Amino acid sequence: MLTLSQVGKSYGGRTLFSDVSLQVNRAERIGLVGPNGAGKTTLFSLILKECEPDDGSVIFQKGATLGYLPQESAPSGEETVLELATAVTPEMAALQRQLKDDDDHEAHARFDELGGFQLEPKAKRILAGLAFRESDFHRPARTMSGGWVMRAHLARLLVQEPDLLMLDEPTNHLDLESLVWFQNYLRAYPGAILMISHDREFLNALVDSIIDIHQRRIHRYRGNYDDYLTQRAAREEQHLAAYKNQQREIQSLQEFADRFRAKASKASQAQSKLKQIDRMDKIEAPVSEDRKIKFRFPQPPRSGTKVITLNGIHHAYGDHVVYRGIDFAAERGQCTVLVGPNGSGKSTLLKILGGVIPFQSGSREPGHNVKVGYYAQYRVEMLNTARSVLQEVLDSPNPVSEQTARTVLGSFLFRQDDVFKNVGVLSGGEKSRLALVKLLLDPPNLLLMDEPTTHLDMASIDALIGALRQYEGTLIFISHDVYFIRALASTVLHIDTGRLTPYAGDYQYYLDKSKAVSERAALTAGEKPAVEQKAATVPTAAPSPRKTKEQKRQEAEERNARSRIRKEHEHKIATVEARIVSLELQQKKLVAQLEDPATYTSAGAAFELNRELLGVSELLESLTREWNELAAIDPAGITEVC
Secondary structure, eight states, X not given: OEXXXXXXXXXXXXXXXXXXXXXXXXXXXXXXXXXXXXXXXXXXXHHTTSSOOXXXXXXXXXXXXXXXXXXXXXXXXXXXXXXXXXXXXXXXXXXXXXXXXXXXXXXXXXXXXXXXXXXXHHHHHHHHHTTOOGGGTTSBGGGSXXXXXXXXXXXXXXXXXXXXXXXXXXXXXXXXXXXXXXXXXXXXXXXXXXXXXXXXXXXXXXXXXXXXXXXXXXXXXXXXXXXXXXXXXXHHHXXXXXXXXXXXXXXXXXXXXXXXXXXXXXXHHHHHHHHHHHHSOOOOXXXXXXXXXXXXXXXXXXXXXXXXXXXXXXXXXXXXXXXXXXXXXXXXXXXXXXXXXXXXXXHHHHHHHHTOSOOSEEEEEEOTTOOEEEHHHHHHHTOOTTSBHHXXXXXXXSOOOHXXXXXXXXXXXXXXXXXXXXXXXXXXXXXXXXXXXXXXXXXXXXXXXXXXXXXXXXXXXXXXXXXXXXXXXXXXXXXXXXXXXXXXXXXXXXXXXXXXXXXXSOHHXXXXXXXXXXXTGGGGOOOOOHHHHHHHSOOOOOOOOOOOHHHHHHHHHHHHHHHHHHHHHHHHHHHHHHHHHHHHHHHHHHHHHHHOGGGGGSTTHHHHHHHHHHHHHHHHHHHHHXXXXXXXXXXXXXXXXX
């Protein structure tokens, strides 16, 4: 359906692609990944014919349709949300405008012929799935926020059902429940999908291959994002081994030439060695794209053990009561994620904790020496729009050098001349990232964050995780990024219909207790397991009756059974650990063999070793995952590991 053949593209003397070829077939689901600046957006522009390749060709199958959702902005005019969602072609949009102004018979007939009236029910179902209310359908799109306009454009694409659906960070503007609906809808989408996304869970759930832009080339990996990470690691090991081997060969040839070029009897041989070096197809030095942030962020002043307490909080928006007399307390060092259905009160609780909104009754009591930071509020309000990006970061209560400031900004997508941009011209996403950098350079000891990973790419999310793992204060956050939650949350607070249910364990513990059908669905689950509800309410103590001999015997048998289960579990862990150690030794041995020049004297030996190394790496990844699952919780339910 789509073919890129030997495509090359350069900008300002910098080569983005060279000799790139790609085939996209019907019904394929492809994720496009790569570091910021690698050329993902440029590749989209080439496919969309917004720019032309310097070399090669981009061929789209005749008659095939294409739909594109940009990352941040899409136009809206006087049309209603429903009209926008059904404007699947320029002709359809023109007919809608004509019918709105004048009920022309010919226009009416043509609109009916094109199936315009049949589109409405489909559009309404899709709009409802994307969380539009029925009362929104006839609102002018321009009266809604940019995020809702983007949802309306997404609805239009889903109604249109193009043969190739191109999506650039489509989850940025979706709440959790809409995201789950959208993910399920795309599973049954009849066309091909090519998407750029920072959401690992979204990619894992949908794609069947990953295209990685790396060092002016594209590499295609079969499977989802987790499969890609495993295959890429093996590929990088092989690349490094081949590069080292070639460098040793070059060094050996060069040393021979340097030693004997002045000796008449050996001069021709020395010259031959130099020509051999020149004829080699040079392997590029491996470049790690996973540049980790090296800077240690400043730490906040130490707070008291009790960081913040809410007592008997009652809050309502008009007649809509969100909380009736709730209690909540956070202690120093906790990292808590808030989960629950849309509209349950997660953001409201975060705002109450941050002192952003008033409540009708109850008390909010910050602890000793507590400084509160609410990230969602800071995104715009904390920035001086007259300054440059670099000036904003340098003007911090915890001053840092310009080199350090640029290092941190680079980790959050402000690179090279971007740091000299005026804050006033930044997009909403860029302002969010800049506010995040400022907050991390002067952190409060109670940090409240609402969807902090929005507008960040994967490398920046990793940089944020690294910074927050260093953080010594108390963190309470909302996120739909399962990877981010797993990396940070040590406790979970479930919120539903004004009730708070704490889970004294990480996200895996919460998943196990809630028996969730998926990691993503668990974030918006409304039901709570009975065991946690009972644990949240402590009944009045009553005198225990004297135990009978039969009860004591049963208890002893239960203790023995638990002990047996625990020993069996420990044996499983030990067995998996032993296999991991053995495979790691085997992996090192194979890498050493690939680095040995003697390996390449035997035809096919390197190929067999590479294949064996890939198998060992995949098995090692699987066993490591199994070990993590076994270590996460005792299956007997005796002791949960947090």
